[in-house]
Amino acid sequence: MKDKSSNVVWHANAVTRADREQRNGHRSLVLWFTGLSASGKSTLANAVEEELHRLGCNTFVLDGDNVRHGLCSDLGFSLEDREENLRRIGETAKLMLEAGVLVLTAFISPMRKDRERVRSLFPHGDFLEIFCDASLDVCESRDPKGLYRRARAGEIGEFTGISSPYEAPVNPELSCDTGCDSVEASVAKVLELLRERGVIAE
Amino acid sequence: MKDKSSNVVWHANAVTRADREQRNGHRSLVLWFTGLSASGKSTLANAVEEELHRLGCNTFVLDGDNVRHGLCSDLGFSLEDREENLRRIGETAKLMLEAGVLVLTAFISPMRKDRERVRSLFPHGDFLEIFCDASLDVCESRDPKGLYRRARAGEIGEFTGISSPYEAPVNPELSCDTGCDSVEASVAKVLELLRERGVIAE
Numbered sequence: 001m002k003d004k005s006s007n008v009v010w011h012a013n014a015v016t017r018a019d020r021e022q023r024n025g026h027r028s029l030v031l032w033f034t035g036l037s038a039s040g041k042s043t044l045a046n047a048v049e050e051e052l053h054r055l056g057c058n059t060f061v062l063d064g065d066n067v068r069h070g071l072c073s074d075l076g077f078s079l080e081d082r083e084e085n086l087r088r089i090g091e092t093a094k095l096m097l098e099a100g101v102l103v104l105t106a107f108i109s110p111m112r113k114d115r116e117r118v119r120s121l122f123p124h125g126d127f128l129e130i131f132c133d134a135s136l137d138v139c140e141s142r143d144p145k146g147l148y149r150r151a152r153a154g155e156i157g158e159f160t161g162i163s164s165p166y167e168a169p170v171n172p173e174l175s176c177d178t179g180c181d182s183v184e185a186s187v188a189k190v191l192e193l194l195r196e197r198g199v200i201a202e
Numbered sequence: 203m204k205d206k207s208s209n210v211v212w213h214a215n216a217v218t219r220a221d222r223e224q225r226n227g228h229r230s231l232v233l234w235f236t237g238l239s240a241s242g243k244s245t246l247a248n249a250v251e252e253e254l255h256r257l258g259c260n261t262f263v264l265d266g267d268n269v270r271h272g273l274c275s276d277l278g279f280s281l282e283d284r285e286e287n288l289r290r291i292g293e294t295a296k297l298m299l300e301a302g303v304l305v306l307t308a309f310i311s312p313m314r315k316d317r318e319r320v321r322s323l324f325p326h327g328d329f330l331e332i333f334c335d336a337s338l339d340v341c342e343s344r345d346p347k348g349l350y351r352r353a354r355a356g357e358i359g360e361f362t363g364i365s366s367p368y369e370a371p372v373n374p375e376l377s378c379d380t381g382c383d384s385v386e387a388s389v390a391k392v393l394e395l396l397r398e399r400g401v402i403a404e
Contacts, residue, residue: 014248015255015263023258046216053217056225058260060301061217070323071293074286084276091273092294099262099303121272 020100024058028097029199030122031104031190034115034169035132036161037147038139040178040186041106044132047183048190049104055200060096062089063106077158083114090118097126102199110160112167125197129172130190134179136161222302226260230299231401232324233392236311236371237334238363239349240341242380242388243308246334249385250392251306257402262298264291265308279360285316292320299328304401312362314369327399331374332392336381338363 021027031048033041042063049059068075072088075081086109096103109115119127139161140148151159158164169175174193176186194200223229233250235243244265251261270277274290277283288311298305311317321329341363342350353361360366371377376395378388396402 015251015261019255020260020262023255023260049217053221053225058222058225058302059217060222060297062297066297066300070296071290073293088273088290091275092297094272095262095264095268095294096298096301098268099298099301100260101301101303 017098017100020098024100026057026102027199028058028100028126029102029194029197030093030097030127031102031130032093032109032115032118032127033104033106033130033132034109034172035178036134036136036139036166037108037159038142038144039132039134040176040183041108041132043183044130044176044178044186044190045104045106047187051187051191052102052194052200057102057200058100059102059104061104061106062093062096067092079158083111086114086118090121093118094121097122108160108166110164110166112170115169128174128193128197129169131169131172131175132178133168133175134177138179219300219302222300226302228259228304229401230260230302230328231304231396231399232295232299232329233304233306233332234295234311234317234320234329235306235308235332235334236317236374237380238336238338238341238368239310239361240344240346241334241336242378242385243310243334245385246332246378246380246388246392247306247308249389253389253393254304254396254402259304259402260302261304261306263306263308264295264298269294281360285313288316288320292323295320296323299324310362310368312366312368314372317371330376330395330399331371333371333374333377334380335370335377336379340381 033045035041045061049061052059067089071092072085075085089105089107093103093105115129143149147156150156151162160166174189176189178186195202235247237243247263251263254261269291273294274287277287291307291309295305295307317331345351349358352358353364362368376391378391380388397404
């Protein structure tokens with residue numbers, strides 16, 4: 001008869017976050033981009049990712065495109081659903097952090113308490129909040145998807161900056177003037193932060 | 203005056219799954235381990251991960267420990283909540299697949315239709331179902347957490363194999379006899395499958 005308890009003798013050394021970071025050659029981290037619609041969060045996050053990938057980093061961008069149709073497809077835009085949306089994104093970012101990924105997230109995330117709740121999921125220093133600081137005037141003049149126009153016309157309710165508040169970060173790890181500065185300049189600021197933090201080499 | 207539309211000139215080449223796979227030196231994939239409680243899913247998934255990490259792969263294990271307390275902490279064990287639990291795990295695995303990770307999941311996932319729904323999220327060949335096939339008798343004799351004893355005593359309701367069905371896979375990509383074979387033998391079978399599929403080198 002075969003040994004029914006043969007499984008018990010195997011002692012797998014669970015692969016840890018530190019093991020994965022060593023494999024990747026850099027530590028994992030969450031860069032949380034916040035700002036108004038059309039403030040340039042996705043543009044900046046994707047541009048930073050491109051640079052980090054070029055430097056050999058293991059990266060991923062979580063944004064509305066890949067979250068709203070999948071993990072959070074059951075959620076709408078009520079206050080409660082928006083909170084749950086950000087909670088799940090935070091938890092997913094945490095799993096990816098454990099997986100060794102340098103995660104970039106691009107969500108309006110307008111409420112300070114929701115962002116603070118997400119921050120509280122992470123060890124100190126693993127969550128960096130980056131404020132994409134563009135004025136409402138600039139964002140509305142860009143309006144790439146016509147959302148501000150529709151919000152002004154009353155066709156979209158609870159639109160951040162128009163009919164729903166945006167609470168600017170008080171002490172973000174970084175602010176980028178994504179209303180005036182070029183994307184290149186903002187990318188350089190984010191990379192400088194990552195060098196200062198020892199995430200990428202000098 | 204600075205150029206308000208300066209963001210528009212940047213054309214970031216979005217980093218793709220293929221770019222990440224090239225960086226990692228292997229394609230990404232989901233290995234979905236299914237089987238009764240105590241059938242050896244987590245043990246096998248962790249042992250396979252250890253080998254893959256040793257081979258230089260970018261890996262992560264999703265299991266009850268890292269999902270139930272975080273992403274799915276709002277869910278209980280009703281039929282509806284179990285379905286939603288597996289749906290979210292599937293969507294998270296899909297995000298990790300995009301991120302270039304070789305994802306291993308270890309969940310009982312007893313219902314065929316729930317597993318098929320998860321499978322349908324993935325491109326053909328990216329989701330491999332691995333049946334941890336140990337008899338109820340063996341699993342119950344192991345009972346590392348005393349769950350079967352408590353289920354038999356009526357202290358846990360809807361317990362898979364006792365008071366709730368387990369639907370064995372019909373055409374899994376691999377079956378491992380985790381009731382009789384050693385963990386080493388099962389690990390070898392999984393690695394052979396990955397070599398056949400071209401995920402790791404011969």
